[in-house]
Structure formats: C-alpha cells, structure tokens
Amino acid sequence: MQIDPSILIASFSVIVASGATLATFLGWIENRKLRKAQTEPFVDIKLESMPQSISLLRLKITNVGLGSAFDFKLNLRPHSLMNDVQREEINQIIDEFSRPQFIIKGINYLALNEYKFSSYINLMRRNEEYLELFFTLVILAEVSYRNNIGEHIKQFFELDMREFDGSYTLGGTFEEVVPKSLKDIVSELKKANQLVQHQGRLKINNERNKKEKRLSIHQIRKQMK
Template identity: 45%
Template sequence: MIASFSAIAASAASIATFLGWKENRELRKVQTEPLIDIKLEPVEYRIHFLRLKITNVGKGGAHNVKIKLFPEPSLDASFLVTAQKAIKVFMQRDFMIKGVNYLAPNDSKYTDYLSFTGLNPKELDSEYFFNLIFNAEIRYEDLKGKKYKNTYKIDTSERLCCTKIS
C-alpha cells in the first residue's frame, strides 16, 4: 500500500514537473517573439492630421516586415474611392513600399499623414473618411526565421482603434 501511494505521488510529481516545464517554455517563447501592431492616430502637434503608427510591441526584433493595405471588400463604391485615396497617402513612405529590414522591440514607424483642414492636397472628405474600414496585412519574421502574419481591420469610425482579425 505504501509502495502504491509512493508510485502515485511520484507520477503526480512527474506530471506537475512536465506541465511546469511546458508552461515555462511557452512563456520564454512569448518573451522573445515580435508582435507588430498598427493603429490610426493623430499627429501630436496637429490633431486634425491622422497617420498610421506601426509598432513592434513584442519582446523580440521583427525582420523583413512587409505591410499591405487594402479596402474592406464590403465598402460601397462611394467609400471605396476615399479608401483608395487614404491608402495611397499612407503607402507613400519608402518603408511602406519596400518594407522594413528590422524593427526593434518598442520601435515605431509612421506613415504619411492625412489632413482634414482644406490646406493640404492630401486632404480627404472627413464625412467619407470617418466611415471607412480598411485592412492592414503585416508579414514579418523573428530572428530564427519563423514567419508571422497578422491582419488588422482599421475602422475609422472608431478613429483610434484597430482590431486584430487573425
């Protein structure tokens, strides 16, 4: 009976050790992975200027970062034109066209900005813009070459909020 109890206790300890090791391994992995986030935000010195901010919020460096913006397929034709104009402005930066070789943890990149004042040729009709939905697909790799792909839905009616969809 004592031997049986000892065997059960040893088995339970082995299982607990294995589960702890597995959880520890997952935590270590998460602490070294990159995670690229994207959000729509105002420019600090002019709140009527909006741009996209791309940030590595993960703990590891992101390599070969590629960003693709595209309108939400469900948009009707009147909003589609505005979405394409906004995407064209956001895609003007060199890093948006060619990608980023390396984005360190907590490092950010900013797209060109849109204006709603009438003083800028990049101006868009705010009534249309603030009812847009477009998507951002971000592909990148970690140091070991593991590939990641995140797709975000950017809803301008929420103005400063983006929702990760995959």
C-alpha cells in the same frame, strides 16, 4: 485472494512517479511559453494625428513587444464590408499613406520600441461631404513578421474611422480651442508686460545711479576748492 503489499507499494510509486513526470512536463511547457512571451515581438499599428496639426493624419507602426521583429511586411486594403465608393476612397488614402518605401517593400528589422510613420493625409482642405464619407471608412491592415527563432506571426487590425465620428474633432471644439488660445495670449502678454516693467526699472535705476555719481563728483570738487 490476497494482494502482495509490495505490488501495491510498487504500483503507487509508479503512479506518483508518473504524476511527478507529468507535472514536470507541464511546468516545462509553461516555462517555455513564459520565456517565449518575454522575448516575443508585437507590432501595433494605429491612426494618429501629427504634432504640427490634428488635421494631418498618419499611421504609426510600433514594435511594442519584448523582442525584435524580422522581415516585417504591411498590407493595407479596404475592408470587405466597404462599398465601391468607399473602396475607391480607401485606395486613394492607402496610396497617400504608402509613399514611404518600407510600406511597399517591408522592413528587415524592427527593434524593440522602434516605430515608423507612414505619409500623411490632410483633412483640413476637405469639405463636409468628404468628411462624412471619411468617417464611414474601414481599412484592414495585415501585419506579418518573424520572431527571433524564425516563427512566422500574422496579425490583423481594423482601422475604423467610424470610431472617431461624433467623438473625434479636428483641432478640438470651438469651446475648447478659443479659451485655451486666449489663455495663452494673456499669458504671453503678461510676460511681455513684466519684461517691459523690468527693463523700465533698470533704466530708472541706471539714470539714478548716474545722477548720484555726478553729484558725488561735484561735491568732491567743491571740497577741493
């Protein structure tokens, strides 16, 4: 039985056309994903020290994505692995962090690269026993918001204080802090000494100029006589 060549050609054309249609559809999906990624917000949350003192810790919430975040909400709670003592301490820390109203009520709009800070906790006044407890705590942060087309996005972050234990020192080690402080002091003393020397040279030059001026006036008067 012979097959009509035209049927083969038609079948092949249908297969090619179907393949091209599928490739176009898959390309459209990938382009859509790419366009969405280029305008998608991404809200990041981390624990950081304040510039005034490394013992003052706060949360920094930043939109590091490529689009604006809407109806932003933040929920902080103890991690499920925490025991009762740890949970109690975490709840106290959350209460301190949550003084700004946006943590309680949320934010209507968080623009690209915009950031917000929580209130801070001070570890400088805590004893060693508390710090040992602090470096075992894990806070679970649940972040929810919407993108520019209304899609709901939810993310979870584990703020694990244990990551700082052994590698994170409040204010730096003694070996790091003291040499830097001494270097800064020596630098300031050098600047002050240079300023005093400069002012001294100016004073000497002024006195010399006054003396030379008096001598010149005296010589002119002698010549006039």
